[in-house]
Amino acid sequence: MPLDLPALRQQFPILHGLAGNHPLIYLDNAATTHKPQVVLDALDRFYRADNGNVHRGMHGQTERATAAYEHARSVMQQFLHAEHSDEIIFTKSTTESINLVARSYGRTLQSGDVVVLTVLEHHSNIVPWLQLKEEKNIELCWVDCDDGGNLNLTDLDRFLAEKRVKLVTVTGQSNVLGTRPDLRTIIAKAHAAGALVCIDAAQLIGHSAINVAELDCDFLAFSGHKLYGPTGIGVLYGKRALLKEMPPFLGGGMMVGEVFPDHFTCADPPQKFEAGTPPIAGAVGLAAAIDWLSAIPIEDRAAHEDALLQHAAARLKEIPGLHLLGPWSKDLPLTAYRLSPSSILSFTLSSLHPHDLTDLLGKQGICLRAGHHCAQPLHRRLGIPASTRLSLALYNTEEEIDRAVQAIKEIQKTFH
């Protein structure tokens, strides 16, 4: 069923404002998404009626806040198809979730243990492992990709066969190329070699159905604000057996059992990993976003975004000097491509630096992103200092794409 776009867009107040003197054409959704009215209402309602601190105190407000927070946790569990709600930890972001794995699970690693990552990764799924390398002298091994953005799984095979790999950490969807690594295959290979798998689902979560039980991943991280939810809230999914054995991350209230002058005991997961007052309103807002999103069948969402992305690629190819990155750079029809890219594409323009291009577009209310997109290793691998990225959400339209392409054409003419 095709989406009722006008009705959908109507639900997003920010789309009806102006960016300066121009209507807002927002094509930077990989950075953050806008929020439907139901999410704004949920945040407002929480603070108006349900506010209190969670798990503490014996009064009505505590009960309301705790109920709202724990309900949000069960919404996450159902959304991911996790077996148990204690496998859902609330954090403040994908980045914090991955840091949690690196600092908690990572503490159990020894010198010489190996963590495998890929050249597609965002810095949030690179730097914590570099930090762990400094601290624990673990080895990092990198899976390369081809110019189309497909991972060379032979690299992975080699590492798993030759090294003491404890963890493979990989993105579900590249935030630059939109390509999706073959997670099922990667997880099967890793598990067969005795390694765990952590998935950075920051981009994937908003554009695909995820079933962690079926996937059998060990950890999965995502952020609320890329999923039409508020900022300041993220999720880490972890298998129950793993979370039980892992040492805590941050220390403080709520994650403890007992505290003595010389030692402390931990609470059970997930509380063990939720120190201090959590982003309660964030969790409530995210649950509202997921309820809203889940009401729209994933097939309809994917069909809309895929059609838009193909349209964007086809129109951009018309521009002289414009070079699409990754899978679009080959002249193969996309159906021939093993795992079609989704919702994101990036490009370079020979006559103009991405910064200058997006600045000029921004002046017309058209929002794209320029730079290395927190993926310097990928840009180095592709041999470019920076790129321009266009990324979609459900509320984008074909007309918006056409206006953006027209603007790029005009700018290109001025500078060529």
Place this chain on the structure above:
Amino acid sequence: MDLSADAILDHSRNPRNVLPLPTGKGRGEGYVHHQEKNPACGDEITLSLQIENDRITAVSWSGTGCAISQAAMSMLSEELVGKSLEEVEALPPQRVLDLLGVPVSLRRMKCALLGLHTLGNTIRTAKKETLQGWYELLEKAGL
């Protein structure tokens, strides 16, 4: 900001003072070198200065990045030869903005000032002083 302003287009396409270092003295000998990057986006400038008796006697630089950053450095490079270190260190951010000759929005400020930032830290390198960070530079610019 008007990127199509003739001066900016000209300087970004034909940057001045992007010269190979003289070979006579042994490549780069007698020059002090320093590189700075704009961490948000990948603009980068490497500057080489020949300093004799506390005066700049030669300039050479290279870089990659957006039109604003490269044009600003090119324009700045024309202001340096013959000046004393004291004069150069006193160059305010406003001087760069005047050279560019167009209004610079807040989000392009680091692009516009990358050259000046590199210049300041090249001189500090020559004088063996602590390098200055972005915050300090922007504070001086009143931003």
